[in-house]
Amino acid sequence: MIDWTLLRSFLATVDYGSLSAAATATGTTQPTLSRHIRELESVVGTPLFHRSVRGLEPTEAALALVDDARLMGQAAEALALKAQGKGETLRGTVRITASVVVSNLILPPIVADLRQAEPLIQIELVASDTAQNLLRRDADIALRMFDPTQNALIARKLGDTPLGLYATTDYLNRRGRPQTLTDLLTHDVIGFDRAEDIIKGYAAHGFAVTRNQFPVRTDDQMVCWHLLLAGAGIGFAQDLLAGARPQLERLHLGMRLPALPVWLVMHEEVRSNARIRRVADFLTTALMARLKP
Structure with a gap:
């Protein structure tokens, strides 16, 4: 059996072409990714990358693994989303992503109020003008200023x-x-x-x-x-x-x-999670009070 963690590091390195870029994208460290690649090469018994002037390039053996690794990743992410959606306690972490402006200037007082209302819920706030992939669980809830189009997402327009x-x-x-x-x-x-x-x-x-x-x-x-x-x-x-x-x-x-329209977006698999639903409802009420209908 191949550890999914190794495959995830392998795919990130294939996609980004260097350990440093892959580490930034996955939120891990370059030495950890390097160790994962070495472990996977030991498991499959062949080198997976060679260095070139353009960075790390996958070998033919690596390219043969990519499609199957992606399918395995999709299955693992779907399973994790369904498991996360079964959570019933108002305890744990909820990851929110929003634009840099919204994260800096609009959300802080709302998050402060939320922490008082739900002290057992921890908040991770990702300030980014790049749309985080909710299907890959980059975040639980996204606040976006464009109409989401991805399948398997539920979106509610909060106002303008x-x-x-x-x-x-x-x-x-x-x-x-x-x-x-x-x-x-x-x-x-x-x-x-x-x-x-x-x-x-x-x-x-x-x-x-x-x-x-x-x-x-x-x-x-x-x-x-x-x-x-x-x-x-x-x-x-x-x-x-x-x-x-x-x-x-x-x-x-x-x-x-x-x-600018403001949408609250989440994956349909996590809306039944009690803490995520609580945070989504809290954000909805607070933002709708501030926005024009």
């Missing part, structure tokens, strides 16, 4: 969080208050470095701009937020967050900005 244009009162007193979208072109707008969402938004309103239009640029949403609060320029922010900051003023320039 509109976006607005904001700047600090100090910045506007210093630079003046734009009255039209054309005026916005003469102001310091906090933009994205590589993402093109804001450039496309300008284009939709008839303004062809490049990234050089934005004197301060970053793709990190939390950095955007802190630059906005520091008065570095005009920025885009959720009304839910910016409306609670007295130093920020909302600009009404007629720019059509989308409202």
